Amino acid sequence: MGDVRGRGVAALGVTGLVAPLTLALTAAAPAQAASCTTQAGPYQKQVERFLGRPVDGKQSAADCTAIQAFQNRHGITPAIGYAGPVTWGVVDLMNRQKAAGNNPGKDGACPVNKGRIACVNLTLQLSWVQDGKKLVYGPVPVRTGRKGYTTRTGLKKIYWRDIDHVSNLYDVPMPYSQFFDGGQAFHSVNLSMWNPPGSHGCVNMTTKDAKAYWSLLRSGDDVFVYGRKPGT
Template identity: 70%
Template sequence: MGTRRTRRARGRAGRRAAVWGGAAALALPLVRPGGRVAGGGLCRTAPRDHHQRQVEQFLGRPVDGRQSAADCTAVRAFQTKHAISPAQGYAGPLTWQVMSTMLAQRAAGSTPNRAGDCPVNRGRIACVDLTRQLSWIQDGAALKYGPVPVRTGKDGTETRTGPKKIYHRSIDHWSTLYNVSMPYAQFFDGGIAFHSTTKSMWNPPGSGGCVNMRPADARAYWNLLAKGEDVYVYGRKPGT
């Protein structure tokens, strides 16, 4: 009798332990190989990606083509800063595209029109290079402002190319289409305008067509340009 009771008690205890053990297992985060937590604060294990070495070099990390925990943290910080989603912590194609654009912008230096793509023989003109996501103001051979990074239209709402002219200016403009503020708005093509934004210039996928600028740059454009001035948009934004 006592033996049967003991066996039953042990059985109940074992079942309780199994239930609690299962509940505890469900409560624990899912851990991927290498000890990284899926969907948590730690970094996700990177798949094989041919951009790893380039990204390591861009971020000033040791270049070995293998994602370390420190690499992952650095990539995630970059993605978070520029609202690249999801911030997975590894070098995917979109992250490398953003970094490549930054490298092209740096290479422009103080001679953004070296190739002569923007026609600067007509007096003051605001140039917009969609390929490098750069803009600058030039007067003949003289560079008046920039080059500065810009954020142009995304796939489906691309900033239209060609020669334009500023036809309307509104320093405290409010967009009734997008229900957002557009400070220092200078319209040059339908509803497309230069204007200030608080978003990162490297935040994908892009704008609704406008040429977004950092506040200081939009203010400088406001002071340097006027109604009737020329704008020239050329190139093609990466990803469009």
């Protein structure tokens, strides 16, 4: 694996024809069926409010069913309907993404003097494509590197693209891969974008968004990654 890593790093500086070392997350195993808990979690009221349930801070059978369905939808385990910190983390992130609205670059962090550029805000787990100050596509939710495999920050360039890529580390498909930093790439996954804890460094996207990025971006286009993913 060390030799493969060396060739991948060399590819970044020398040629885009050598397949890089790829970092991807294997698909999560399907959640096991679990019974609903009768216990209210520390974030019961917040999760009730988000899910449109009566906000009383008390766990009911209907509350638990709604929370459990949310957990199953996004791969949160254990899916027992408990409004704990992991579930609240997903809800809080969704709320903050919604608050960003259609002006994701309002913080001024992503460069506007580079022409077409793909921006990745790790803090909000959002990505978009802009051209100068003009928003071209997005913002869209993304799933970036987990603790220990963080998506590296800074200004980068797309240097290699492979529409039907397969990870040579994990033997999993990485459709619409566009590599911008060693083995880190934009690519689609068949997972919720809010599935914790995150990828092995890549910027995961839905198939729809990965296809759009594939159409919009080209080798040599800039990518700017900034912020810090919650929990990393």
